[in-house]
Amino acid sequence: MLAPANESVEQFIALEQKKTLLRILTCGSVDDGKSTLIGRLLHDSRNVYEDQLQSIAKSGLNRSTAAVDLSLLTDGLRAEREQGITIDVAYRYFTTARRKFILADTPGHEQFTRNMATGASTADVAIILIDARHGVLPQSRRHAYICSLLGIRTAVVAINKMDLVGFDQKVFDAIRAEFAPLLEKLHYVNPYFLAASALEGDNIVDRSKRVDWFDGPSLLEYLESIEPADPAVAADFRFSVQHVIRPNLDFRGYAGTVASGTIRPGDDIRVWPSRRTSKIARIVTYDGDLESAQAGQAVTLTLEDEIDIARGELFTRSHEAPVTAKRFYADIVWMQDRPLRLDRPWILKHTTRQVRTRAVRIRHRVDIHTFEEQPHIQQLELNEIGVVEFEGALPLFFDPYTANRATGAFIVIDPETNATAGAGMLRGAVEAEFRPVKPADRVARYGHQSKVIRLSGRGDLARRLERRIFDRGGVAAVLDHANVEVLEALAEAGCVAVLVNEPSSTPLAVGDHAAIDELLDEIFGTHTEEGTTGELATEGDGI
Numbered sequence: 001m002l003a004p005a006n007e008s009v010e011q012f013i014a015l016e017q018k019k020t021l022l023r024i025l026t027c028g029s030v031d032d033g034k035s036t037l038i039g040r041l042l043h044d045s046r047n048v049y050e051d052q053l054q055s056i057a058k059s060g061l062n063r064s065t066a067a068v069d070l071s072l073l074t075d076g077l078r079a080e081r082e083q084g085i086t087i088d089v090a091y092r093y094f095t096t097a098r099r100k101f102i103l104a105d106t107p108g109h110e111q112f113t114r115n116m117a118t119g120a121s122t123a124d125v126a127i128i129l130i131d132a133r134h135g136v137l138p139q140s141r142r143h144a145y146i147c148s149l150l151g152i153r154t155a156v157v158a159i160n161k162m163d164l165v166g167f168d169q170k171v172f173d174a175i176r177a178e179f180a181p182l183l184e185k186l187h188y189v190n191p192y193f194l195a196a197s198a199l200e201g202d203n204i205v206d207r208s209k210r211v212d213w214f215d216g217p218s219l220l221e222y223l224e225s226i227e228p229a230d231p232a233v234a235a236d237f238r239f240s241v242q243h244v245i246r247p248n249l250d251f252r253g254y255a256g257t258v259a260s261g262t263i264r265p266g267d268d269i270r271v272w273p274s275r276r277t278s279k280i281a282r283i284v285t286y287d288g289d290l291e292s293a294q295a296g297q298a299v300t301l302t303l304e305d306e307i308d309i310a311r312g313e314l315f316t317r318s319h320e321a322p323v324t325a326k327r328f329y330a331d332i333v334w335m336q337d338r339p340l341r342l343d344r345p346w347i348l349k350h351t352t353r354q355v356r357t358r359a360v361r362i363r364h365r366v367d368i369h370t371f372e373e374q375p376h377i378q379q380l381e382l383n384e385i386g387v388v389e390f391e392g393a394l395p396l397f398f399d400p401y402t403a404n405r406a407t408g409a410f411i412v413i414d415p416e417t418n419a420t421a422g423a424g425m426l427r428g429a430v431e432a433e434f435r436p437v438k439p440a441d442r443v444a445r446y447g448h449q450s451k452v453i454r455l456s457g458r459g460d461l462a463r464r465l466e467r468r469i470f471d472r473g474g475v476a477a478v479l480d481h482a483n484v485e486v487l488e489a490l491a492e493a494g495c496v497a498v499l500v501n502e503p504s505s506t507p508l509a510v511g512d513h514a515a516i517d518e519l520l521d522e523i524f525g526t527h528t529e530e531g532t533t534g535e536l537a538t539e540g541d542g543i
Contacts (some may be wrong), residue, residue: 021100022223025120027147029139030108032402033160037129037198037219038092038105039070044205045220047094089119098224108139113383114335116143117423120150121409124228127156129198129217132165132172136179142368144179144383148186149331149403149425154228155183155191156219162211163197168215185371192222227336235295235404236320237261237269240351241313245300252302253284254309256352259406261317263301264292268318271309271396277318278305295406312353314397314407322397322407325429329389331401332380336414336421340380340388343447343473346421350396350410360444361389378444380422390428401425442494446474448523450491454499462498465516469496472524496523 026034037184042048104119116120120126125146130140147155157179165171176193182192190436194203195214202208205220217225242256263269267280283290284300293299301315316322334340340359350353364373365386380386401408412422443449448469455462462478469476476496479486490497 003518015138016095016100019095019098020227021102021229022226023104023122023124024100024127024223025106025123025125025142025147025152026127026129027106027116027120027144028108029131029134029137030130031470032108032129032140033198034108034127034129035072035090035105036221037127037158037196037204038103038199038361039072040201040204041220042092042094043070044201045094045096048415072372078136089115092174096220096224101223102386108493110139110142110383112421113142113146114423117146117150117333117335118164120147120152121152121405121423123147123152125156125223126152127158129160130175130179132159132175133529135175136182140179141182141371141463142383142385144183144186144188145366145368145371146333146448148188148539149385151335151401151425153187153189154226155188155223156194156415157183157191158194158196158198158219160198162195162202164274166230167195167202170428172214183334187333192216194219197333212314234401236399237263237267237315237317238322238399238407239263239301239315239402240353240407241309241311241315244309244353251302252306253282254301254315255298255300257298258295259351260291260295261405262292263294270318270321271301271307272314272316272322272324273395274307274309274313276307278303280304312351314351322399323429324395324397326393326395327360327389327391327430328396328398328426329387329428329430330424330426331412332386332388332412332422332424334380334382334384334386334422336419338414338421339382339413341447342378342444345415345473346390347413347415348390348392348396348410348424350398351407351414354413355392355394355396356415357390357392357444359388360391363387363389389422396426398426421427439494446494448474448494448496450496451489451523452487452492452497452499453519453523454501456501459500460540461512461516462500464512465498465519468516468520469500469523472520474523531535 003109010147014160026038026271028034064240092105094101094103101338106116106119128144130136135196144155157176159172159175162172172195173191180191180193189472194216195211196203197208198204202210203214203218207218212526220233238261239256240256245251245255246251263280263283265282268277269280270277281304282301283293284302290299290489314322342359342362346357346359348357362377362380363386364375365380365384366372367374368385368407377386380388399407408426410424410426411420412424413419414421443525453465459478466476466478474496475494476498477490480500482497482499487497
């Protein structure tokens with residue numbers, strides 16, 4: 001956007017800096033028109049350069065009309081252009097006379113739900129698109145639910161492709177009647193329902209003359225008028241140390257980004273987990289010291305006292321303590337093919353810390369069609385959403401996600417592949433209470449029932465079997481002789497007892513490896529989905 005002729009460059013820059021920034025997300029089911037809507041918004045608001053239009057014109061025309069395919073303004077990957085779908089999250093910046101925008105175009109396919117959740121994590125407003133021909137689909141519900149979990153409370157429901165149903169008001173009213181109660185249940189505040197055609201530009205930037213029964217503002221008019229609050233600035237002060245800066249003997253600073261709140265030199269702070277207190281001495285930046293720093297600013301803080309502080313530790317005000325817990329529960333959006341199971345270790349990446357943890361209980365899974373809670377679940381599959389209890393090796397210092405996005409969010413990392421497995425929104429701590437260990441708890445922890453395996457004279461095979469069971473997270477004990485009391489004690493503890501009457505050092509034959517694999521399948525395949533254990537194995541069990 002060029003400065004007007006009667007306006008100096010300095011005045012133009014000053015006006016631009018005063019504009020507020022709004023982060024927008026488009027979501028919904030596949031082929032609902034998300035990329036086309038963003039392309040139309042950019043094109044009709046005059047935020048597309050001529051060379052960009054020429055470039056996408058060379059790439060191809062819209063498959064249903066002779067017009068330039070505006071979805072190509074965001075779908076930049078070759079696979080996206082070939083298939084006519086969105087795969088990755090595409091961000092576009094544009095500005096109008098009233099405010100600045102950052103648009104996130106997210107994929108609609110269920111297999112790319114993880115990418116959609118990534119785009120929603122920083123958005124202020126969600127534009128949920130619904131194809132007027134197909135109505136509300138499961139992915140429409142899933143995306144609305146995920147946006148709600150991620151703290152978005154302002155939504156535009158763009159009922160798109162109204163031109164394909166003859167701009168029929170009855171179609172619009174039926175979709176609104178079905179979807180509005182769901183959004184109310186998800187705590188959206190006054191969602192705005194828009195009758196639109198992204199392909200032809202109806203009610204995107206300018207109000208459409210073809211929809212005489214719809215008298216609301218266009219999409220751009222609505223986006224320019226809303227003022228979502230910035231909860232991060234008003235929240236308690238939180239600052240996670242990302243790096244300790246020590247260039248010389250006279251300077252020790254702690255670099256990071258202010259996650260929430262505001263801080264000034266002289267303010268009292270407390271460091272977690274040590275709980276030591278001090279005062280802010282300086283707020284250092286490349287351009288000089290600041291009188292204050294607020295949410296979103298990357299700064300280096302120095303303290304008046306010498307305190308041993310490392311990466312991952314948390315600064316708060318002395319009187320604004322976070323929740324401290326080793327056991328906590330959170331909403332989880334699962335993002336990988338390997339399911340979230342209770343018998344596997346995970347790594348939680350929370351702020352700048354990584355903590356080893358285990359999922360100890362799945363409270364419920366959410367039925368995405370009805371939003372009902374389904375209890376008695378043993379694992380979460382790809383794209384499923386649930387509430388899960390975790391227990392960490394170290395305590396977490398956090399705020400509920402509803403109070404603070406930065407310290408209330410985490411990602412789950414698979415320690416075997418180092419891949420992001422899930423996204424979590426913390427709800428709170430699990431109160432400490434005595435809970436006796438039950439057989440189902442042991443099955444969930446070890447992944448197998450108690451069992452007795454008899455391998456007469458094969459100590460070598462028994463030790464190899466013990467190793468394989470141990471490597472899979474199970475518990476096994478090799479015994480030369482055992483009486484009934486010992487076997488009962490091992491069974492109660494959930495162990496696999498491997499009995500060897502006569503130890504042997506005979507090398508394994510080729511067939512023995514297959515025998516071990518069969519035994520492992522038998523051992524780890526015995527526990528049921530509900531996690532119940534069987535009785536002590538009898539004399540006839542095993543081989």
